[in-house]
Amino acid sequence: MNNQRRTVLKSGSGAALLGMLAAAGIITPGMALADWNKAAFDAKSMADTLKALGVAGTTDSKDVQVTGPDIAENGAVVPVGVASTLPNVTMVAILIEKNPNALAASFVLPEGTEANVQTRVKMGQTSNIYALVKSDGKFFMATKEIKVTLGGCGG
Amino acid sequence: MGNPMKIRAASKDGVTEVKVLVSHEMETGQRKDAAGAIVPAWFITELVAKHGDKVVLTSDFGPSVSKNPYLAFKFKGGAKGEKVTVTWKDNKGDSRTDEAAIN
Structure with a gap:
């Protein structure tokens, strides 16, 4: 699954998306929700x-x-x-x-x-x-x- | 991980219509089980659809989106055989990506 994430990360375009995917891949799950308007x-x-x-x-x-x-x-x-x-x-x-x-x-x-x-x-x-x-x-x-x-x- | 999504993408007159059916519980965190304990919230928070490398839709979901969420939208462009990719992420940090070819 992580490999798939990396692929998406590499092919991703747009700063916002990259930020979001980076959050998904690198930071812990709890923190990955930061972009979601809680x-x-x-x-x-x-x-x-x-x-x-x-x-x-x-x-x-x-x-x-x-x-x-x-x-x-x-x-x-x-x-x-x-x-x-x-x-x-x-x-x-x-x-x-x-x-x-x-x-x-x-x-x-x-x-x-x-x-x-x-x-x-x-x-x-x-x-x-x-x-x-x-x-x-x-x-x-x-x-x-x-x-x-x-x-x-x-x- | 979740189960695979069902994605249909059809191109007509220069507009591609995408329909996505995600397999997810979408638990609201408001229900109680038989013992009276609250069932913890478990729902998709973000869903991103891409046509090739271009983002065509970013969605934020709350728990009031139905179980096994359905989503339909349209974007300009898209030719037969090109890929549409959909990625979702839930509040437990789980995620899944599936892709489909436009027809």
Whole structure:
């Protein structure tokens, strides 16, 4: 496994990635998480999460679309997608208002990658889902309520 | 180490769509087992996708991404036969890299 890591390390491009992989290979696992935005993922409320992500203010935008079911029968697997027609989108994040930690996932999109990602998330209860999109340095939001029949966060 | 990822990459009209299905527990750290003890959190924190040497997507995941995470995205460029590589890393320091050819 370590050999594979070395290969990736050698072929890696971009300072950020190199830094990340170096952290993965050389520093102990606990410390390798340094690049992961712990504050943002630990934040409980929407406001705290946005603060931890360095978002000063957001604008609601019709050019950001959140896709997902209106009703999710199983909260453990809720398909959610974010798409945007805004120019120069560099970051996309999915936030779930009523989950224990609002931030579900964030994506950094280099130039050439389209603002269109789909994934699956867990939802503890019926909640609004927020899509946060960074375009030309400004933050835009869109929201959608998803009703959950069976929660996916508890035990 | 984890199990292999399933990666599909298809190129159409100059845009490559990548679909990744990762095999991972994605334990939230909120569940309790039968004895009432909290099951420790165990989830993927970072996932990086590359087309050749170029990073096309960097993702940060929290524990509320579903078990066996699915991810789909699109990037411009990419030709048949070229490689797409996906690497993930979890909060226990485990990681895995898999690759697939674009078709």
